[in-house]
Amino acid sequence: MKSVYATELSAASEVAIETETCLDCLERIGVDELHLVTVVPVNVHGGTIGIDHEKRRRRVLRRYRNSIEDVGFDVETHVVRGTPHRRINGIAETVGADLSIVGSRGKSPLENRLIGSTTRNLARTTVVPLLVNRIERETESPDLVEKHLFERLLYATDFSANADRAFEAFSYLRHAAQEATLVHVETETSPGPDGDRAPEERLEELTDRLEEWDIDATIDVRMGDPADEILAAEATHEPTTTLVGSRGQSKFRRLLLGSVSESVVxxxxxxxxxxxxxxTA
Structure with missing residues (x-):
């Protein structure tokens, strides 16, 4: 599998890229080729006095590349100029990536924006599965919030086709997963996906499939606002990663990312x- 790893070359990005436990998790799910991508934004001018932005970025990426190759991955580096999320998506399509990874400092009590604009735009436009790798913030020496990326998964489903597509990711995530909690949230206006089948019954079918892969699976059916309840389930079960599908479709998907998915991200x-x-076409 091929993965694009986007980095802005910060201390936070460095800890994400060079953490061996994180790299081991990627190797376990089948990733053997990493494409390190850093984008020089269009508003950063190459002619800034005393600074060669692209040369500096290539130098840092070479150091990252050497560290990751020592672990056993094939690594390519890309220093490009443009709008970050567009260039990252473009490289993912060009190299035939199976997933993209981006680090995110997460929530800041001092900001209205909860995630960076690049992460938000990638979530809205990505054409491949996207791992938002959460990194500590408000610290000079940031660390990953969870180093074991896929050890304990929280899978949220509304039994839609998009949620089913997200469940398919277990076909490779299972090689690093030990536990999974399957969450479905009913609302007052739509209490269930089928009139004749209870959510618990449908979730039990999914747990049976996971347990065939030696994943210890449990279910959690809730009532309320889907985004709020999924986040509450995360706080209760403390997964290392929450797995969700997005509702965006077609070339306009950036405008159609489901509000639940966006809130969770x-x-x-x-x-x-x-x-x-x-x-879709």
Whole structure:
């Protein structure tokens, strides 16, 4: 599997890229080729006196590359100029990536924006599964919130086609997963997906499939606002990563990312693995 790893070359990015436990998790799910991508924004001018931005970034990426190759990955580096999320998505499509990874400092009590604009735009436009790797903030020496990326998964489903697509990710995540909690949230206006089948019954079918892969699975059915309840379930079960599908479709998907998915990506305390809808013409 190929993965694009986007970095802005900060201390936070460095800890995410060079943490061996994190790299081991990626190797376990089948990633053997990493494409390190850093984007020089269009508003950063190459002619800044005394600073060669692209040369500096290539130098730092070479150091990252050497560290990751020592662990056993094939590594390519890309220093590009443009709008970050567009260039990251473009490289993911060009190299045929199976997933993209971006670090996020998460929630800041001093900001209205809960995640960076690049992370938010990637969540809205990604064409491959996106791992939002949560990093500590408000510290000079940041660390990953969870180093074991896929050890304990929280899977949120409304039994839609997009949620089913997200469940398919277990086909490779299972190689690093030990536990999974399957969450479904009923609302007052739509108490269930089928009139003749209880959510518990449908979730039990999914747990049976996971237990065939030696994943210890449990279910959690809730009532209320889906985004709020999924975040509450994360606080209760403390997964290392929350797995969700997005509702975005077609070339306009950036405008259609489900509000539930966007809220989870923005507000989750830990990592989020977002699986986009299948592309349509």
């Amino acid at each position: 923005a507000n989750a305390a830990g990592n989020v693995f977002l699986v986009p809808a299948r592309r």
